[in-house]
Amino acid sequence: MTSNISINHPFQNDTQWKSLQAGIIELAKKEVLARFEQVIAQEKPDGSLLTEADTEMQKKTQAFLEENWPQYAFLGEESSVDEQEAAMNSDSGCWILDPVDGTSNFAIGIPVYSVSLALMVKGKLVAGLVYDPSRDEIFTARLGQGAELNNKPLIANTAKQALKQCSGIIDFKRLTPELATKLATQCPYSSQRSFGSVCLDWCWIAAGRGQIYLHGAQNIWDYAAGWLILEEAGGYSCDLNNESVVVAKVVKRSAVAATTPDLFAEWQDFLGIH
Template structure:
């Protein structure tokens, strides 16, 4: 069977209906070894989606957030051929607290690059999908970024301040070169909302592969401008790695240039 965006959207909706939405509100969250949260819904969603992908696309391995680091490293070795990357519940702390901003993220990597991505917001029943070179869509309708003007002062920024390097944290809090700032708490949805024109500037200091594999593809295919950096050196980073990456993006290349200048990040889109 050939992987298609509509098929992936159906699998994500089935997973949400089975493993995520029935348990929303009141579920207990616990800390993992890296300090992040996990619930039984995360684990159930990964099991459900892994079984569905193995049934429909046998022979393609899966790298999931809820695997051990050793298992993830082993799976990553398949990225030059074909590999599913899954975040079964992106925004677990939101989910556990009852805040309606979480998602399921699924990407297909071939030749070391994401080629297909699907992200479902189960609360709003919004499914964002993209295929390499074919654009991005939301529930079947094409999407693209939106910018009210060429000025950062007119732009809404989505910025996760917690994981930023100290220099960039000081810069963003002192310069205030944008109109206003938000943080959604689901990296996958943040990439999708940039792609759909719901804000114009993006900054996040520590994204993992399963956070951005599908979302970055959707944003790129919609027409946004973005790059990932190694946090310590702020050098451009290969897309496929298990190490956290700093993300900077904007609705278009002109705004990205102004955004990186404001943040004193002299980088170009990769």
């Protein structure tokens, strides 16, 4: 967990923190969950899907945040590139929203998707939440104040002590062919899954629902809140170059993570991260 925290923000106050959570949960139930299995999806230029839930959740969330905490800029996945860049460069800090992470699942009736919101101030993630409407689970974290799942402390841990015993959450599609082939042929873990919601991937590692994680390219709205939740839960992460996943830029980043230091070291060693 991060120590020596010096960045002030409204959500160090429990009342405002609970108000933020309640507002996002209410919006997610109304704008996202209510549209589940009633979806018409469009294809975006990058080939990913866009639904009415994405656009309405982003629009309503932005209005909610601007009404209550107008001092922060807003960066949403569905914002324009210029809007995203302007928000990221704001001196006051910015919200980072993925209105529906796992839209491909959402669009075809698979109940594995989430809403992710983080606050970045001075280049540091200071607050984050990921809400899973299908399970009514909310994962939360504040810098230096630990992580929670449904208001109960969340500690990253596992009884599985060796890499070969672990379940991995692995996104093969975005890995290099060489690394994907190595994983497929050598299979260093017990089993592997890919769920389709990056935000939930991070949270489920923090909750021990998988013990190791690998993803080749995710954007800041995909990882921001989940990264902070795993970090504050006591988990470990880096990118494939052994640098921090988090950068205050709208660029895609690789991600490697694990629940415990020993597993993280063994996972890094297998991946050739030094």
